[in-house]
Amino acid sequence: MYQETEAQRRKSPKKKAMPVEVKIVPPDITYTVSMSKPWTHLLEVEMRLNWAQMPEKAELKMPVWTPGSYLIREYARHVEDFSAKDATGNNLTWQKTSKNTWQIDTKGAKEIVARYNVYANELTVRTNELNDQHAFFNNSALLMFPKDQLKTASTVKVVPFGNWKIATGLPKVEGQTNAFRAENFDVLYDSPFEVGNFVETTFNFRDVPHRVIFEGEGNYDLQKTAKDIEKIVAQGVEIFGDIPYKDYLFIVNLRGGGGLEHLNSTALQWNKFGFKPDSRYKSFLNLVAHEYFHLWNVKRIRPDALGPFDYENENYTRLLWVAEGATAYYESVLLRRAGLINDKEALSSKVSLIQALQARPGRFETSLEDASFDAWIKYYRTDENAVNNQISYYDKGEVVNFLLDVEIRRSSGGAKSLDDVMRYLYAEFFKKNKNYTPEDYQKISEMMAGKSLNDFFSKYVRGRDEIDYNAILNGIGLQLSTGASKRESAYLGANLAQTGERLTITSVPADTPAYEQGLNANDQIVAVDGNRASQTFLQTYLGEKRPGDKVKFTVFRFDEMRDIEITLGGRASQDYAIVAVENPTDEQKRLYKDYLGADLK
Ligand SMILES: [Zn+2]
Numbered sequence: 149m150y151q152e153t154e155a156q157r158r159k160s161p162k163k164k165a166m167p168v169e170v171k172i173v174p175p176d177i178t179y180t181v182s183m184s185k186p187w188t189h190l191l192e193v194e195m196r197l198n199w200a201q202m203p204e205k206a207e208l209k210m211p212v213w214t215p216g217s218y219l220i221r222e223y224a225r226h227v228e229d230f231s232a233k234d235a236t237g238n239n240l241t242w243q244k245t246s247k248n249t250w251q252i253d254t255k256g257a258k259e260i261v262a263r264y265n266v267y268a269n270e271l272t273v274r275t276n277e278l279n280d281q282h283a284f285f286n287n288s289a290l291l292m293f294p295k296d297q298l299k300t301a302s303t304v305k306v307v308p309f310g311n312w313k314i315a316t317g318l319p320k321v322e323g324q325t326n327a328f329r330a331e332n333f334d335v336l337y338d339s340p341f342e343v344g345n346f347v348e349t350t351f352n353f354r355d356v357p358h359r360v361i362f363e364g365e366g367n368y369d370l371q372k373t374a375k376d377i378e379k380i381v382a383q384g385v386e387i388f389g390d391i392p393y394k395d396y397l398f399i400v401n402l403r404g405g406g407g408l409e410h411l412n413s414t415a416l417q418w419n420k421f422g423f424k425p426d427s428r429y430k431s432f433l434n435l436v437a438h439e440y441f442h443l444w445n446v447k448r449i450r451p452d453a454l455g456p457f458d459y460e461n462e463n464y465t466r467l468l469w470v471a472e473g474a475t476a477y478y479e480s481v482l483l484r485r486a487g488l489i490n491d492k493e494a495l496s497s498k499v500s501l502i503q504a505l506q507a508r509p510g511r512f513e514t515s516l517e518d519a520s521f522d523a524w525i526k527y528y529r530t531d532e533n534a535v536n537n538q539i540s541y542y543d544k545g546e547v548v549n550f551l552l553d554v555e556i557r558r559s560s561g562g563a564k565s566l567d568d569v570m571r572y573l574y575a576e577f578f579k580k581n582k583n584y585t586p587e588d589y590q591k592i593s594e595m596m597a598g599k600s601l602n603d604f605f606s607k608y609v610r611g612r613d614e615i616d617y618n619a620i621l622n623g624i625g626l627q628l629s630t631g632a633s634k635r636e637s638a639y640l641g642a643n644l645a646q647t648g649e650r651l652t653i654t655s656v657p658a659d660t661p662a663y664e665q666g667l668n669a670n671d672q673i674v675a676v677d678g679n680r681a682s683q684t685f686l687q688t689y690l691g692e693k694r695p696g697d698k699v700k701f702t703v704f705r706f707d708e709m710r711d712i713e714i715t716l717g718g719r720a721s722q723d724y725a726i727v728a729v730e731n732p733t734d735e736q737k738r739l740y741k742d743y744l745g746a747d748l749k
Contacts, residue, residue: 175199177302179291183309183343187280189269190228195292198259207295208262210248211288211337211459214274216408216446219528220462221274223289224248226267235259248460250292266290271401273340273408273415282312282344282363284401284415286408287330288337288459298333298456308343315348315361316341317397317413334456338410338447342399349374353381357395364402366420373423373432379486380437386485387567388444388574396443398436407435409442430489437482438475445478445570446471448578452585466586468520469609473545474566477553484744491744495626495726498550501543502617502628503724509658510538516545516609517586532655532669535643548608551620554743555604556597558623561735562742564596572596622729625736625748629725636718638693642667646683653703661717668705675702690716 176198183191197206210224224247232240232250234257242252254260268276268285276285287304294300305327306314318328318339330336348361349370358381360374377398385391393412402420416435423429446454451467465471480494505511519527519541526538553566572592577584584592590605607613617628641660642653653671656663673681676689677700693699695718702711728748729736740748 173200174300175202175294175297177294177297177300178305179302180305180307181285181290181341182307183278183283184307186278186283186309189267189278190265191268191276191278191283191285191290192265193263193290193292195262195264196259197262197294199294200258202254202258202260204254204256206252206254206260207245208250208252208292209295209460210292212248212461213459214286214288214408215337215454215457215463216410216442217274217528218462218468218523220524221289222247223266226276226289228265228267230262230264232260232262235261249295262292264292271403271417273406273417282342282346282401283309284340284342284344284363284399286337286340286415291336293333293459298459300333301329301331302333302336304328304330304336306341306343312343312345314341314343315346315359315397315399317395317410319394333459335411337457337459339413340399340408340410340415342401342415351375351378353378354385354391356391356393358398359395360398360400362400362402364420366402366418366423368402368423376433376486376488377436377440379488380433380440380482383482383485384437384441384444388571392448393443405435407439409439409447411443411447414439414442430483430493433483433488434479437479441475441478441482442471444574444578445475449570449573450578450583452583454583462524464521464524466517466520467584467589468523469516469541469545469548470589472542473516473547474549474570476542476546477549477566491746494744498547499724499726501547503722505539505544505547505615506722506724507657508539509536510534511544511614512612513537514539515612516541516548519544535655536658547615551608551615551617552593552601552604554624555601555620556593557739557743558620559597559599562739564598565743566593566596568596569593621726623736624739624743625729625732626726626740627729629727631723631725632720634720636695636720638690638695638697638716639719640667640690640699640714640716644673644683644686649682651681651683651686661714665714666712667701667703667714671701671703671705673701673703674709676700678702694718 178196180194181191210227212220212222230250232242232252234240240252240255240260242250245251252260266276268278271277271284274286276289303321308314314326316328316339318330321327321329342361342363344363346361346363347370348359350357350359351374360377362368362370395412397413399415401417404417407414407416416439418432423432451465451471453463453465457463480497483489484494514537519539557565569592573584590601594601608615621627640662641657642662643655645652645654651673653667653669655669656667675681676686693716695716697716698713699716700711700713732748737748
């Protein structure tokens, strides 16, 4: 079923009752995507639009973003060689009426054929790449939609280059070669294509086929990886109890990193040699678990504004901390339950997030809900000030969902967990075709905890309070140890990067000696007390200083050299760990084992 988003509702105000009911006939839409000269990076699109109610001025529009990646990306900028004809081949005049709208004078034609090329030379999970090796494309970055027709079904025919194979989550059209059908534009835009000479394997889980394809060479073991993916699938299905797709496709491109979730597929990118050693392989499995879990959390369990989508504007939600944060949390949950990592590894992934969060002054500036809402202008556009005014809804979202899970387990005596929150959202919202709100998430969590969580949500979700970790972790017999030594050592407080010979300040967290005494991000440090600067040297040199000592930094700021004297501060080094409380009670031991499948030690 289709639901309008707020933005779409505003654009199409409801008319007063009309005397005669006009039957709306949807257009018939067929795309043909060709790639006759892959080395030019041009994907060739033909869009055939057949419509009994063709308007005088037909408007074709390119989406400006891809769901799952919350940034306006202006895909229209890659469109070139646009033309329009009627069915008999007569040229139709057209004009651009906005950055992403092509308006065609149809002159009474009931069928129009638009042709255009899209420059495709950017391999990310939300863009397009075509070269002499393969094609990977996202339909939201490639195929135009007719204005106001997002509910319409369409067919995509692909003409591969040479003997290339095709993989996509879209179902095939019976009796046709390389033709696929999308029931509406949300499904079309949700279904990326890989076309190339990829290697592949399949496995069935509960009679549902899962296809795994790898494009490119690398140090992976296809069969072992597919077996481990199957274990992840099993744990996801275990939580929700059913498999809401007919088949599922894992696309892995062996360059870069990252992933994007879809209803019955995922596009992943990973370094070709990133499958060894074991620790890196586990990071890959984390990515798999993340994108796979999304098929429930965000693709079906949908935050208020996320689906059906408005493809021309930002879609605002305060819930990315759940959509992304809870999904990130379930990476280690699934891997741990699948036996791919142990309880200690699951906890240590939280420790590094907590350590990083506690080093960010931005945690007092931005709440999880605000970070979610502002994703469009901040998360994908971080700058050197991000450390001071932002937090990541992924990282803090993972920490807070972890704590929420622990709190629900503790207060329900182990009867309930975050799994129950997810299951409830799936059964009572997705299955009833509703999106959920921030209030729903709190209410459902409270239902499972059997108590008010208003304090938790107002401090850690809507607010910017320092998190009291131990108050929650103690519930399952754990505590956060900061490992702080009594002795303070000298510190500067700037974050640095060494690139070749060049030592540069990347960011300056607030309230540090570097911040207070005028070192800036992008300053290039050339000398420290007259000695040639390097990251290793600076570390050793400062290690021998005491709090209160003065150090002269010679830096290039823009193109001018200057000396800046800094009085070093003092700080006890902190090395966080999550460890067992002393003398845990039987209840703490029981809850820990129930949660992490091992004895509390
Ligand atoms: Zn995600």
